[in-house]
Amino acid sequence: MARSGSSKPIRVLIAKPGLDGHDRGAKVVARALRDAGMEVIYAGLRQTPEEIVESALEEDVRLIGLSILSGAHMALFPRVLALLKQKKATRIRVFAGGIIPDEDAKRLKKMGIRAIFGPGASLDEIVATARRLAGPSRP
Amino acid sequence: MNRRPPTPIPLAARRVLRGDRQALARLITQVENRDPDALPAVRALYPHSGRATVVGVTGPLGVGKSSLLNLLLSHLRAQGTRVGIVAVDPSSPFSGGSILGDRIRLERPAGDDGTFIRSMASRGHSGGVALATRETVRLLDAFGMDVILVETVGSGQSDVEIHDVASTSVVVVVPHLGDEVQSLKAGLFEIADVFCVNKSDLPGADSAAKYLNEMTHLVNEKAGWRPSVVQTSTTIPRGIPELWEAIQRHEAFLDSNGSRRTRDRQQLTEEILGLVRERVDARLAAALEREPDLQALLDRVVARKIDPHSAADRLLAEVRRPK
Numbered sequence: 498m499a500r501s502g503s504s505k506p507i508r509v510l511i512a513k514p515g516l517d518g519h520d521r522g523a524k525v526v527a528r529a530l531r532d533a534g535m536e537v538i539y540a541g542l543r544q545t546p547e548e549i550v551e552s553a554l555e556e557d558v559r560l561i562g563l564s565i566l567s568g569a570h571m572a573l574f575p576r577v578l579a580l581l582k583q584k585k586a587t588r589i590r591v592f593a594g595g596i597i598p599d600e601d602a603k604r605l606k607k608m609g610i611r612a613i614f615g616p617g618a619s620l621d622e623i624v625a626t627a628r629r630l631a632g633p634s635r636p
Numbered sequence: 637m638n639r640r641p642p643t644p645i646p647l648a649a650r651r652v653l654r655g656d657r658q659a660l661a662r663l664i665t666q667v668e669n670r671d672p673d674a675l676p677a678v679r680a681l682y683p684h685s686g687r688a689t690v691v692g693v694t695g696p697l698g699v700g701k702s703s704l705l706n707l708l709l710s711h712l713r714a715q716g717t718r719v720g721i722v723a724v725d726p727s728s729p730f731s732g733g734s735i736l737g738d739r740i741r742l743e744r745p746a747g748d749d750g751t752f753i754r755s756m757a758s759r760g761h762s763g764g765v766a767l768a769t770r771e772t773v774r775l776l777d778a779f780g781m782d783v784i785l786v787e788t789v790g791s792g793q794s795d796v797e798i799h800d801v802a803s804t805s806v807v808v809v810v811p812h813l814g815d816e817v818q819s820l821k822a823g824l825f826e827i828a829d830v831f832c833v834n835k836s837d838l839p840g841a842d843s844a845a846k847y848l849n850e851m852t853h854l855v856n857e858k859a860g861w862r863p864s865v866v867q868t869s870t871t872i873p874r875g876i877p878e879l880w881e882a883i884q885r886h887e888a889f890l891d892s893n894g895s896r897r898t899r900d901r902q903q904l905t906e907e908i909l910g911l912v913r914e915r916v917d918a919r920l921a922a923a924l925e926r927e928p929d930l931q932a933l934l935d936r937v938v939a940r941k942i943d944p945h946s947a948a949d950r951l952l953a954e955v956r957r958p959k
Contacts, residue, residue: 504669552753556754
């Protein structure tokens with residue numbers, strides 16, 4: 498099909514795991530990804546890892562973006578990765594943002610979180626990373 | 637009648653019929669992307685559709701469609717009904733991107749495989765739904781969902797395409813949305829099988845319901861059905877069982893006099909015509925690409941040497957030419 502309708506926009510799930518209620522950052526990132534032409538499923542606050550993975554599978558996203566400020570990232574992020582593995586869905590790549598100490602970030606990256614953005618990260622940088630992680634197209 | 641397809645059933649279709657949620661999700665993506673690779677599975681699943689009740693929920697921006705959907709979802713799940721949801725939000729005409737935010741309001745127990753929720757961007761399609769909405773509804777139907785709820789984008793007065801997708805269309809309004817004359821206007825208010833006055837905890841709900849009731853007595857009698865008017869509130873919450881009863885009354889009406897068949901026929905006619913248009917569009921785009929004289933043709937139109945109608949004839953001849 499030669500129409501413009503045959504394009505394949507990148508689908509991203511943006512979610513906030515855990516219990517903090519500060520979603521300004523997640524919303525700003527969602528908006529930036531939208532402006533970059535992506536379809537952003539905004540799952541909102543207080544999502545469990547189970548809910549996040551379930552949503553990601555139903556929505557058939559290529560990326561999950563996790564935002565967290567509560568400090569529970571070492572408990573929640575590995576759980577998301579484990580569930581993706583359990584569902585044979587490691588094709589879905591995960592990036593994150595929030596308040597995450599450097600040593601934790603290092604460990605999380607080793608576990609499979611592809612990119613981590615702290616305060617001061619530019620939207621351009623986040624968009625470019627999301628594009629790179631999404632890759633050209635699914636095989 | 638032999639309804640078995642002549643070719644073996646594609647793997648993707650078999651997986652959907654087996655209840656594989658990831659296979660369903662991926663097929664929906666392919667349908668959204670208008671990926672021709674999805675066609676064999678889509679075709680094979682067609683005979684397995686036509687069983688589900690398809691309820692469209694439409695209405696202006698901010699009237700509470702998603703919240704209503706959430707309450708309908710839990711009402712139906714409590715009865716053991718399997719529910720599919722397609723929630724459409726607009727794509728940006730500038731970037732093509734979209735924020736799909738309807739999931740925020742949809743709550744369900746984790747691991748509930750009697751529910752499948754899918755967000756969908758309109759991708760430039762006008763009318764309140766996406767090009768792929770109908771096909772996605774059918775996939776959810778073949779997947780075994782009993783009821784499929786379709787939430788349109790926040791609709792304008794002429795966004796009535798949900799009427800071509802749903803067996804029952806619910807038009808949601810709120811108090812003080814406009815005066816009586818608004819409800820007499822053509823478009824959105826004509827497609828309602830059920831009117832839902834949401835936010836009925838607010839003052840003015842009774843008179844809004846009264847206006848709608850009077851209006852349905854006056855003008856909206858279509859083929860023997862007078863739309864019901866239900867008052868709901870999602871904050872209290874109230875009116876949800878009544879809303880579902882009204883939907884079921886309309887569904888029973890469709891079955892009682894053969895109008896379900898008529899409606900199905902009309903919807904499929906629209907769908908087939910839409911598919912033809914899509915194919916013609918694609919061929920037109922291809923024809924434009926290989927029309928070396930297009931600029932020259934345009935120059936002549938601009939110079940008033942030939943008229944737009946003649947130029948259109950010329951392009952149409954190009955579209956008709958076999959590739």
